[in-house]
Amino acid sequence: MRALLVLFxxxxxxxxxxxxxxxTSGGQAPAAEPGTPTPxxxxxTEGTPERTAAAYLRAWEAADYTTMRELTDDPPSxxxxxxxxFEDALAAESLRLRAGRxxxxxxxxxxxxxxxxxxxxxxxxxxxxxxMRLGIRDQTWKVLWAPAVMHPDLEPGGxxxxxxxxxxxxxxxxxxxxxxxxxxxxxxEAYLEGLATAIPEPxxxxxxxxxxxxxxxxxxxxxxxxYVPDAPKGTRTTIEWAxxxxxxxxxxxxxxxxxIVAVRPSTGEILAVADRLGGxxxxxxKYAPGSTFKTVTAAALLNAGMSTETVVDCPAAYTIPGxxxxxxxxxxxxxxxxxxxxxALSCNTTFARMAVERLSPGVLVEQARAFGFxxxxxxxxxxTCGSLRQPENDDALAExxxxxxxxxxxxxxxxxVAATVESGQWRPPRLMPSADDADRPGSxxxxxxxxxxxxxxxNAVTADGTAAGAGLPDGVAGKTGTAEDWQGGADHAWFIxxxxxxxxxxxxxxxxxxxDAAVPIAARxxxxx
Numbered sequence: 001m002r003a004l005l006v007l008f009x010x011x012x013x014x015x016x017x018x019x020x021x022x023x024t025s026g027g028q029a030p031a032a033e034p035g036t037p038t039p040x041x042x043x044x045t046e047g048t049p050e051r052t053a054a055a056y057l058r059a060w061e062a063a064d065y066t067t068m069r070e071l072t073d074d075p076p077s078x079x080x081x082x083x084x085x086f087e088d089a090l091a092a093e094s095l096r097l098r099a100g101r102x103x104x105x106x107x108x109x110x111x112x113x114x115x116x117x118x119x120x121x122x123x124x125x126x127x128x129x130x131x132m133r134l135g136i137r138d139q140t141w142k143v144l145w146a147p148a149v150m151h152p153d154l155e156p157g158g159x160x161x162x163x164x165x166x167x168x169x170x171x172x173x174x175x176x177x178x179x180x181x182x183x184x185x186x187x188x189e190a191y192l193e194g195l196a197t198a199i200p201e202p203x204x205x206x207x208x209x210x211x212x213x214x215x216x217x218x219x220x221x222x223x224x225x226x227y228v229p230d231a232p233k234g235t236r237t238t239i240e241w242a243x244x245x246x247x248x249x250x251x252x253x254x255x256x257x258x259x260i261v262a263v264r265p266s267t268g269e270i271l272a273v274a275d276r277l278g279g280x281x282x283x284x285x286k287y288a289p290g291s292t293f294k295t296v297t298a299a300a301l302l303n304a305g306m307s308t309e310t311v312v313d314c315p316a317a318y319t320i321p322g323x324x325x326x327x328x329x330x331x332x333x334x335x336x337x338x339x340x341x342x343x344a345l346s347c348n349t350t351f352a353r354m355a356v357e358r359l360s361p362g363v364l365v366e367q368a369r370a371f372g373f374x375x376x377x378x379x380x381x382x383x384t385c386g387s388l389r390q391p392e393n394d395d396a397l398a399e400x401x402x403x404x405x406x407x408x409x410x411x412x413x414x415x416x417v418a419a420t421v422e423s424g425q426w427r428p429p430r431l432m433p434s435a436d437d438a439d440r441p442g443s444x445x446x447x448x449x450x451x452x453x454x455x456x457x458x459n460a461v462t463a464d465g466t467a468a469g470a471g472l473p474d475g476v477a478g479k480t481g482t483a484e485d486w487q488g489g490a491d492h493a494w495f496i497x498x499x500x501x502x503x504x505x506x507x508x509x510x511x512x513x514x515x516d517a518a519v520p521i522a523a524r525x526x527x528x529x
Contacts, residue, residue: 045141049102049110049134052141056132057097057114063087073135073142086150089160089212090126090225092118099132108136114149122209123227128152151214151224158216165209165228172196175234176241177269177433183245187274194280195237195431198380237431238269243502246528247274250521257281257509260525261411265419265503268427270381273412277509283383286408287507290483290514291346292494293403295417297355298343298457300367302450304358308340308457318349323395326352326402329482329513343457344465346480348402355401361391364400370444371417371426373409378428385413403483411507418478418496419503421458424451458497466515467495471523475499478522480514493517499526 052071059067065080072079087095100113112132120126130152133144147154154160174192175181182188211226247260251274259282262272275282302308316333319325328348334341342350355364365388369375373386386409391397399405409417412429420426426444446454458477461467466480478497485492493511495518497504504522511517 045136045139047141049104049112049141050099052134052143053099053102053112053114053132056143057099061095061097068143071143072145073137075145079145082147083150086154086160089162090118090120091162091210092120092126094119100129105133109144110134110141116151120225120227122229123225126225153214153216153222153224155216155219158214160212160214160224162210162212165211165226173234174237176239176244177236177271178241179234179236180241181234182239183241183248185248186244187248187251187276188239188244188272190275190280191273191283191431192237194382195380236433238264238267238271238433239273239431240271242529243272244274246525247272249528250274250525251276254508254511254521256511256517258511258521259411259507260504260521261415262502262504262525263412263415263419263429264501265423265427265498266501268416268419268429269433270412270429270431271502277507280383282411282507283377283381284410286384286386286410286413287492287509288404288483288486289386289407289409289414290403290481290492290494291348292414292417292479292481292496292505292514293407293409294343294346294351294401295421295454295458295479295496296368296371296373297351297359297364297401298339299371299446299450299454300359300364301339301354302453303367303447304363306339306354306358308338308453310339311336312339312342312347312350312354313337314342314345314347314350316349318353320352320356320394320398323393323398326398340457340460341464343479344460344463346466351401352398355397356394359397359401361397364388364397365390368407370446371420372413375426375428377412378430381412381429381431383412384410385416386410403481411505413505414494414496414507415503415505418458418498418505420446421451421454422477422498422501422503424448462497467497467519470515470519471527472519473499473523473526476522476526478519480519482513482515485510495519495522497522502529 056068056071065083069075069079096117098115103111105111114130114132116130117125117127130149132149134141135144147156147158174196209228212224214222214224243262250260251258257277259275259277261282263270273282314334314337316331317325317327326349334345368388373388375385377383377385388400389406391400396405400407416429424446458479461479462472462476467478476497476499478495481494483492490510491512493508493514495506495514506518506522508517
C-alpha cells in the first residue's frame with residue numbers, strides 16, 4: 001500500500017487527508033485492459049530548416065556542390081553541372097548568400113528567402129532574391145531543390161548564356177564642338193562614319209562588355225544583366241550642335257535632294273553639313289554652280305581694275321563677237337547699271353561681255369584657284385572643291401563666267417567661296433579642331449579692295465537684288481544661282497552667303513531657281529540659329 005498525505009490548516013485546525021491507492025502486489029502498475037493499442041514512438045527530427053539552409057548556403061558560397069547535393073532531396077543527376085554552368089555564365093568575382101526569416105508553410109515544409117549578391121566584372125554588385133523550399137525527408141530537413149533556387153526566373157531545362165556586348169560603344173566616339181552627341185537625324189551620319197574611320201583607334205581597341213541572357217524552353221530570351229563599358233570620351237569635331245540641328249531641320253519638307261554646308265570663315269571649320277543628296281555628295285559631287293560663280297568672276301574683274309560702281313550694260317541678250325548669243329534669265333533687261341547692280345540682279349549678259357572684253361582664260365582659272373577650285377582638300381574632310389578647265393575660246397570663257405560651261409563645284413566649295421569673301425582669305429576646310437587658327441599652308445588672301453568690293457556686291461543681292469524681301473535675317477549677304485543641268489534635267493537651285501562668322505551654301509538638286517527654292521531654306525536655317 002502507498003499513502004499520499006496532504007497536510008494543510010483550515011480554520012485554525014490541522015486537517016489530514018489521506019489518499020490511499022491500492023497497488024497490486026509487488027508495486028507494479030495494473031496491466032492494461034485487453035484490446036488497448038500500444039502507443040507509437042516517433043523518432044526525433046534531425047536538424048532544423050534554418051540549420052539546413054545555412055549549411056547549404058555556406059557550401060554554395062564555397063562551390064562545394066558535393067555537400068550541397070547531400071543536403072538536397074532527390075537532386076538531379078546533373079545537379080553540380082547546372083550550378084557550374086550558371087556560375088560560369090555570370091563569371092562573378094565573388095558570391096555572397098544571405099538567408100532571410102524562415103516561413104513554415106506546413107507541419108513538415110518551410111521556405112527560406114535568399115538574397116544573392118554577386119560582384120560582376122565591370123558591373124559591380126548584382127543583387128536579387130530567390131526562395132529555397134525545404135521539407136522533412138526521412139526525419140531530416142532537406143532542400144527541395146529546383147533551378148529557381150539559383151534565379152527565380154530559371155525554369156527546368158532553362159540555362160544562362162553569356163555573350164560579348166559592344167553595340168553602341170565605338171572605338172572613336174565623335175561629338176560636336178561643345179562635346180554633345182549629334183542631333184538625331186542630323187543628315188551628317190555619312191561624314192561622321194568616314195571621319196571616325198580616319199581617326200586612329202585608342203589604345204586597347206574597342207571596349208568590350210558582356211550580357212547574360214536567360215533562355216527558358218518555349219519562351220523568349222530574357223536579358224538578365226548587361227555591362228556595356230562607358231563610351232570613350234568624345235572626340236570633338238568642329239560641327240556645332242545648333243548649326244547642325246538647324247541645318248537638318250531646314251531641309252525637312254524639301255521634296256528634292258538638297259544639302260546645306262556651313263563653315264566658319266575665320267578658321268575654315270565646318271560648322272554643319274546636312275546632306276540629303278545621298279552619301280557624301282555635298283563634299284564629293286560637283287554641279288554647275290550657276291550665277292553663284294559670278295562671285296569669282298567679279299573678283300577677277302575687280303582685280304582687273306573695275307569697281308563696284310563701274311557702269312556696265314545689262315541687255316536681254318549679248319552676242320559674243322564671232323560667237324554665240326548669251327541671254328539673261330527670262331530675257332530680262334536692265335539697261336545701264338553699276339557692276340554692283342549687275343551682280344545683284346544676276347545679269348548673265350554683263351558678266352559674259354566683261355569676261356570676254358577684260359579677262360583672259362588663264363586669269364579666270366587663276367582667280368578660281370584662289371577660291372579653292374582645283375586645290376586638294378585636307379585629309380579628314382575628303383571630297384573635292386571645284387574644277388574649271390581653261391576656256392578654249394570666247395564662247396567657253398563667257399559661259400564659264402556665269403557658272404555654266406566647264407565650271408563645276410560641290411556645295412562645300414561654294415560655302416568656302418562665301419567664307420572667302422567674308423574673311424578675305426580662303427582657308428582649307430576642316431572637321432577636326434586645331435590649336436592653330438592662324439594662316440596655314442594652302443590659305444590664299446584676296447586683295448583687301450577686292451574683298452571689300454565683293455562684300456558690297458553680296459550685300460546688294462539681299463538688300464535690292466534677287467534675294468531681297470525673302471525672309472532672311474538682317475545682315476545676311478549672299479548670291480543666288482540657277483544652273484542648267486547639262487544632262488537635260490530641271491535647273492539646280494543655289495544660294496550662298498554669310499552672316500557674321502558663318503558662311504553657307506544651300507543647294508537643291510533640280511530645285512528650280514535659287515530665289516524660289518534655295519533662299520527659303522537658307523532663311524529657315526539662319527533664323528533657327
